[in-house]
Ligand code: SF4
């Protein structure tokens with residue numbers, strides 16, 4: 001397969017600097033509202049803070065891929081004397097939890113790095129994190145050309161509906177809704 | 181659809197066990213904005229003046245502000261309003277943290293509690309699902325402990341909990357409502373919650389808050405963030421370190437406590453220790469603070485990190501903010517290590533950090549003076565710290581002498597008698613004040629202490645510096661980028677104000693100027709308390725990001741309600757006047773508008789009279805401090821004037 005140069009965007013999360021303010025959740029949900037900024041609701045954010053102040057746990061987690069079924073991971077991590085669940089670190093929009101699902105429809109949420117044309121200087125959550133717990137990093141990398149087009153939000157959403165309700169019911173519903 | 185606000189209140193009657201979702205009148209938003217403003221309207225309409233604090237008819241209102249939970253940085257205040265058991269007037273206390281935004285995400289602007297439950301209960305609000313739940317297993321538990329227990333029981337770490345501790349359950353007159361890193365402490369509202377049999381309110385919300393003009397609103401929010409960053413890099417020189425930046429005073433980050441420890445008074449607000457702060461103390465306190473402080477933490481959607489997680493070895497972890505690390509320390513003539521230890525207990529018990537230490541120091545003064553005897557303190561240890569730990573247990577359980585002290589210094593003194601009244605020297609309207617005793621009367625502060633409806637100086641001061649800088653050049657420099665002034669004349673007042681000589685306290689700022697300065701400062705607090713904004717980003721610090729010039733745009737963009745500077749000023753005046761009217765209806769008059777007798781050594785009765793007269797005039801009050809019919813009608817508060825006339829309040833004074 002051909003190699004192409006590509007800008008890889010990533011975020012370095014300095015959890016030690018997080019103060020638990022949830023500004024990132026506010027701005028992410030606001031940015032993704034339609035029309036843009038027309039509402040906000042941290043439950044729709046694609047970044048969430050695992051925030052347990054009395055245990056001094058502050059862990060920003062980004063929403064990743066949708067998964068149909070939960071995994072077997074049930075392990076505990078102890079880091080600096082603090083106990084974390086394996087799921088705390090996981091990005092998945094997974095049926096085991098409410099995190100990274102739209103609160104009303106249950107559709108999966110996924111961080112899209114605030115993809116926009118023209119591109120933003122940095123993602124919104126990074127811009128609003130004055131504590132600098134979120135640091136934006138751009139790297140140029142050679143990657144194998146990706147022949148499979150990336151799935152858009154709508155496709156991922158419909159995929160999740162199909163998993164939940166079955167293809168036929170989704171088709172029936174779409175057909176019913178499409179009727180004038 | 182309503183914008184900025186939700187348009188629904190949650191009404192819970194604990195006597196009847198009823199729960200209702202009630203839509204609100206959008207016209208009230210135009211007139212009173214929200215938060216404290218609409219709370220005041222509800223108190224006027226529904227809590228008659230005869231209502232006793234501990235009665236079924238007293239309401240306990242937990243309100244969000246108009247802009248709470250939107251993207252506006254730092255807009256997260258819960259404004260709790262009720263009749264105070266201590267002052268018998270309307271108390272309104274605010275807390276930061278995460279509770280108010282969560283209530284709004286759950287779909288309500290306010291939670292209004294009426295009635296009393298026979299058994300201890302807690303309320304669980306999860307969007308549309310609201311339950312009154314048994315809390316017998318939480319009885320006697322600490323406030324932080326309670327919150328953790330509820331989160332566990334309901335199995336969701338993102339639930340926000342406001343809870344009382346033992347002090348609230350036992351109706352201590354200065355019991356607080358605690359909420360993680362924040363608390364609503366003043367006026368004994370925790371005691372009202374305890375009287376209602378309500379241990380806690382747990383909230384989780386996952387709904388949207390809508391914005392009328394999204395692009396404009398975001399532009400305003402981004403400007404505020406930019407200004408916050410700029411102010412971080414540009415602290416105000418020439419004022420004590422804790423007052424240089426934004427936020428609540430940065431007590432958790434900053435260790436330099438020279439200003440508090442040498443200017444504020446120790447014991448029962450008695451002794452000033454001008455030489456207290458030494459290099460050794462600084463080293464020792466620095467070590468203490470850095471050893472116990474795990475992390476600096478913020479409230480919802482705010483970068484300022486005014487609070488901290490505190491873990492004292494051997495004690496449960498708790499969260500703290502602001503100045504409570506020093507109030508116990510100084511009341512007990514002790515050190516910071518003691519301060520952090522006793523504050524852990526005080527937080528779990530849910531006690532106001534201003535009143536509680538003073539009530540304890542007051543009790544010990546009476547012992548020293550022979551008004552109380554050793555028999556009143558059976559089993560109390562001899563050491564300073566031990567005595568405070570002993571007293572706190574007695575107070576929160578209302579045992580023995582603790583039952584007296586639990587009512588605060590004013591009521592305790594009257595009940596003890598035998599000359600104890602003299603030792604209640606630091607209250608205004610029966611409410612303990614900052615421990616501060618000064619020399620020369622400051623006319624601006626005289627007015628704020630005397631007339632503030634919150635009865636708490638930090639909730640009225642802020643925009644105008646506490647003292648003039650030493651030279652005219654420095655003052656001119658200060659006013660250069662002072663964009664927050666509502667009018668250019670305030671710059672002149674400040675530049676002309678001298679530390680000594682003719683143009684200094686008490687005769688300068690002049691009577692008129694003093695009144696205008698106070699008017700500006702208190703207006704900003706009323707606006708914040710109605711919008712739900714943290715005073716730490718607006719009315720409290722010098723040169724804040726929110727001010728009278730950008731607030732109207734915020735309100736218009738969020739809610740779609742057209743608002744300009746004059747209309748906002750008018751709305752704040754309306755709420756200020758309604759708060760005064762509520763207290764007037766409960767019997768407050770001019771005679772109550774006074775600072776503690778010994779607040780200043782040098783007093784000026786004639787000047788003070790002029791100041792109060794002029795302030796009342798500017799506010800549209802008569803010489804008894806009662807809003808006149810004319811001013812009420814002009815503020816669309818005609819219904820207040822009607823009731824005043826009916827009740828003969830104008831005639832009988
Ligand atoms: S904005 Fe930054 S500091 Fe605040 S919660 Fe998010 S990651 Fe933490």
Ligand code: SF4
Nearest residue numbers: 070071087090092094
């Ligand atoms: S959240 Fe992640 S770690 Fe947890 S069960 Fe789902 S896929 Fe596994």
Ligand code: SF4
Nearest residue numbers: 028111113114123125
């Ligand atoms: S990068 Fe953008 S989409 Fe992803 S979490 Fe941050 S704000 Fe949300």
Ligand code: SF4
Nearest residue numbers: 479482484486714716
């Ligand atoms: S300024 Fe401080 S107290 Fe105010 S909201 Fe921000 S963190 Fe909380």
